[in-house]
């Protein structure tokens with residue numbers, strides 16, 4: 540796991556729970572999703588009924604899990620957490636659903652990776668608050684309908700397009716999370732620095748924010764690395780020169796690209812002559828899973844204007860050559 544990867548490791552999860560916002564008011568940025576969600580929750584509270592099922596989509600580290608927990612705390616209910624890959628058999632899901640109390644929130648991270656039989660069970664649960672539990676095997680098998688308490692499903696996915704149509708259609712509200720602006724990331728950093736008890740000035744937070752790939756999780760991670768540096772090599776305060784020196788030490792470049800991003804870009808530009816090349820081929824070239832390249836590296840490379848997704852494959856832009864310090868070839872078609 541590299542320093543700027545937006546996936547959380549185990550140690551990360553522990554630190555993250557300390558830095559999580561606990562209410563919509565504390566949640567920085569995402570004005571569109573936050574305002575819409577506020578209305579959904581307020582409406583539900585007035586009606587005294589659980590709100591519609593919520594789907595949150597967007598790249599990792601943008602606050603989907605945080606929002607799911609906030610939904611629970613705003614409604615005053617508990618949140619049960621699981622993930623698509625963790626639900627191996629539909630029986631596991633049926634057990635989880637039947638254990639929910641009225642109004643509980645069930646959060647399923649990476650919901651697009653749920654196994655098909657479990658997904659089908661989820662349809663009925665979401666629509667009718669009922670599941671069919673199959674008892675026995677072969678011709679003697681019977682389906683026993685089981686009532687479950689009205690609940691709210693919050694699903695998270697890196698891309699809404701990865702969900703099957705029937706599952707997507709059962710969500711009453713879909714929130715599309717966007718990358719954060721530098722200003723919003725500075726607010727996240729100020730709040731986190733406060734919680735960590737480290738001093739940071741405006742230029743210091745701007746320096747970290749601008750290299751955080753629009754992602755609060757990365758901002759918080761870089762903050763902790765810069766804090767180490769500030770405490771060991773400086774006077775403990777995070778200023779611009781301290782942030783610069785620390786980030787250079789950790790291999791985070793001015794755009795916030797980490798080693799894997801740069802490897803992907805380098806392979807695309809040098810090995811494949813700028814493309815077009817398929818994402819699977821590109822992933823093999825850097826020794827990564829295609830879904831990591833596609834869901835973690837690419838969204839930001841596209842946003843930074845370094846890579847384009849075309850029907851024929853991935854293509855490097857002029858800026859990609861420039862960023863790697865290479866001469867732009869003649870007759871480049873992008």
Ligand code: ADP
Nearest residue numbers: 555558559567599600601602603604605755756
């Ligand atoms: P996701 O579920 O989308 O991968 P998380 O909700 O786990 O993202 O967010 C990762 C971390 O980033 C959180 O622990 C929190 O510290 C921070 N974070 C995310 N969004 C915000 C936000 N809007 N305001 C403050 N901190 C945030």
